[in-house]
Amino acid sequence: MIEKALTGSKRYWGWVILLLALMGAGLGCYLLQLSRGLTITGMSRDVSWGLYIGQFTFLVGVAASAVMVVLPYYLHNVREFGRITVFGEFLAVAAVIMCLLFVIVDLGKPMRVFNMILYPTPNSILFWDMVVLTGYLLLNLVIGWNVLEAERNEVPPPRWVKTLVYVSIPWAISIHTVTAFLYAGLPGRHYWLNPLLAARFLASAFASGPALVIILAFVMRKFSSFDAGREAIGKLALIVTYALTTSMFFLGLELFTALYSRVPGHGLPTIEYLFTGKDGTGNLVPVMWASVALGLVAAYLLINPATRRRESTLLFACAATFVSIWLEKGIGLVIGGFIPNPFEKITEYAPTMPEILITVGVWATGLLILTGLCKIAISVKQATGHAASPSCGASASPPQNSA
Amino acid sequence: MEISRRTFLKLSGLGLLGLLGAPVIDVLAKTDRARVARAPGALTAKRWALVVDMRKCWENGKGTCRDCILACHREHNVPDIPEEKEQVRWIWTEPYENAFPEQGHQIGAALSGKPFLVLCNHCSDPPCVRVCPTRATFKREDGIVMMDYHRCIGCRYCMAACPYGARSFNFTDPRPFINSVNPAYPTRERGVVEKCNFCEERLAAGSPPACAAACRYGALVFGDLEDPGSAVREILRTRYTIRRKPELGTRPNIYYVVG
Ligand code: SF4
Ligand code: SF4
Numbered sequence: 024m025i026e027k028a029l030t031g032s033k034r035y036w037g038w039v040i041l042l043l044a045l046m047g048a049g050l051g052c053y054l055l056q057l058s059r060g061l062t063i064t065g066m067s068r069d070v071s072w073g074l075y076i077g078q079f080t081f082l083v084g085v086a087a088s089a090v091m092v093v094l095p096y097y098l099h100n101v102r103e104f105g106r107i108t109v110f111g112e113f114l115a116v117a118a119v120i121m122c123l124l125f126v127i128v129d130l131g132k133p134m135r136v137f138n139m140i141l142y143p144t145p146n147s148i149l150f151w152d153m154v155v156l157t158g159y160l161l162l163n164l165v166i167g168w169n170v171l172e173a174e175r176n177e178v179p180p181p182r183w184v185k186t187l188v189y190v191s192i193p194w195a196i197s198i199h200t201v202t203a204f205l206y207a208g209l210p211g212r213h214y215w216l217n218p219l220l221a222a223r224f225l226a227s228a229f230a231s232g233p234a235l236v237i238i239l240a241f242v243m244r245k246f247s248s249f250d251a252g253r254e255a256i257g258k259l260a261l262i263v264t265y266a267l268t269t270s271m272f273f274l275g276l277e278l279f280t281a282l283y284s285r286v287p288g289h290g291l292p293t294i295e296y297l298f299t300g301k302d303g304t305g306n307l308v309p310v311m312w313a314s315v316a317l318g319l320v321a322a323y324l325l326i327n328p329a330t331r332r333r334e335s336t337l338l339f340a341c342a343a344t345f346v347s348i349w350l351e352k353g354i355g356l357v358i359g360g361f362i363p364n365p366f367e368k369i370t371e372y373a374p375t376m377p378e379i380l381i382t383v384g385v386w387a388t389g390l391l392i393l394t395g396l397c398k399i400a401i402s403v404k405q406a407t408g409h410a411a412s413p414s415c416g417a418s419a420s421p422p423q424n425s426a
Numbered sequence: 427m428e429i430s431r432r433t434f435l436k437l438s439g440l441g442l443l444g445l446l447g448a449p450v451i452d453v454l455a456k457t458d459r460a461r462v463a464r465a466p467g468a469l470t471a472k473r474w475a476l477v478v479d480m481r482k483c484w485e486n487g488k489g490t491c492r493d494c495i496l497a498c499h500r501e502h503n504v505p506d507i508p509e510e511k512e513q514v515r516w517i518w519t520e521p522y523e524n525a526f527p528e529q530g531h532q533i534g535a536a537l538s539g540k541p542f543l544v545l546c547n548h549c550s551d552p553p554c555v556r557v558c559p560t561r562a563t564f565k566r567e568d569g570i571v572m573m574d575y576h577r578c579i580g581c582r583y584c585m586a587a588c589p590y591g592a593r594s595f596n597f598t599d600p601r602p603f604i605n606s607v608n609p610a611y612p613t614r615e616r617g618v619v620e621k622c623n624f625c626e627e628r629l630a631a632g633s634p635p636a637c638a639a640a641c642r643y644g645a646l647v648f649g650d651l652e653d654p655g656s657a658v659r660e661i662l663r664t665r666y667t668i669r670r671k672p673e674l675g676t677r678p679n680i681y682y683v684v685g
Contacts, residue, residue: 212586
């Protein structure tokens, strides 16, 4: 089916070339980083993880959120999602690949990355994160590909694929939980040392991921003949609504504990730094307030049924949700955890140009993978006549458990 | 067809076992890495600890003496990097409030602003060892928390985990920043983490750590915490000592005499 990604309109090729150019720029900067070291980034002794690990953390959430289209379809027989589950799975594939790339570009000695496999270390959460992420990547590749293959041959997917789907559901939860454990188990990092962190991660992921799927659905409808269908988008929008409000509620819980108790060990110094700035510093203050403002606007538009159903406002709300969570999790959470440092001193962090270009390059790689996979899926759906008519599309590959 | 498939499965199963088995055997073999034979004359202990008598240091050193820091950094080829954000430090000073943030206002103005020597605490329950995905950071039986520079992949997870800011990462190639190279100790490469190693290389040769040896006033006392007759135990019995961030449960093995 791969060949389907290699044919397309002028616009398709324009997009592909743009992504390739961004990847090239990123690769160039990465070669610079290989030759000069992480000194070309804005990271320091005090803020030893930056943009790269922030993106990694955020994208694990996007990957995990594929479960929000897969689970309703397979467990609750929500037929409207039948046409789009494969996109959810492919989104997960692209997101996990980006995660792995972000870890690799962050390493000081990337050529030694296999030490993680050669000397497996069960006491390290990073080891388990690698295990669950690679497992999740394989699961989604195999599932997505086989479901699509079955759809092309107009047969139901083989039974073992369904078994894998059931495995993939708790697995998706596990990848984001383990990623939260990377942070939540560290003594002395008060902003992260928080049992709520995994729950917060999942809630924010289940908002940002489906928001991206909705945006993706609109893009596909505009640029191809594939239509996800109103019902599917409506149901996804509800998921985004509930997840976003839950996520904001969780953030509020954390803020309350810290601000009302005023115990430094509950992250108060970091929260002050993030939201008001401290001792004349405050690089992240606009980032955090932008995140809060976008989140509130998105929540308002989503909770209100009229604006949730209107396409233009829904699209805006989804974009706002995605950006809000990206700012909070991909930037504020990871960097904030290092500020103040163990000596209660503030060292600020700002990414450098090469660091930003490497980050953009990895995103472009992910988008290229996603574009290719979606292109293949859309071509298959077109060929089998399941692309344009939402009414019959739902039965493309019905779940076999009519529970 | 059937047979060849079975054979294939068997063979791949065996191969997988081998792949999984090798590291397992490795793990088992690794457990006695710390028990390598010590040279005769080596200093040994059940649990090494360092007592820093800050009183002696302030009274005699007047806050300007840097003998211990210089001796350590010279001994271990620690680079002198001007860029503050990328500095490599094994032992240095921090004002009292910063070294003991949670206790800052309990003891009173007597300690306020006073410089404290800080270094890796060689914690008894070290989070840096717990998080390291390659076992490049590991704890020896005598309590020394060690770095294997050749194993480290530079993920910097240990830096996030250490609550004492004791670890440094080589953002850039350290060699141009070493004033005079000590050929007896290796220099590091770009991309790995490093920190104080309690002078394990000197202990193996029968000498005390460079910092303790360099202090003219005997402010640094190194010894076995599990030996009731040791000098460190004697000080702990008779003087008032504090440790950094004891509330975190890492159980530091660096003690500070403050009264
Ligand atoms: S002080 Fe930091 S680096 Fe040293 S053993 Fe403790 S946690 Fe590890
Ligand atoms: S940076 Fe090196 S020593 Fe630190 S956790 Fe990673 S591999 Fe271990």
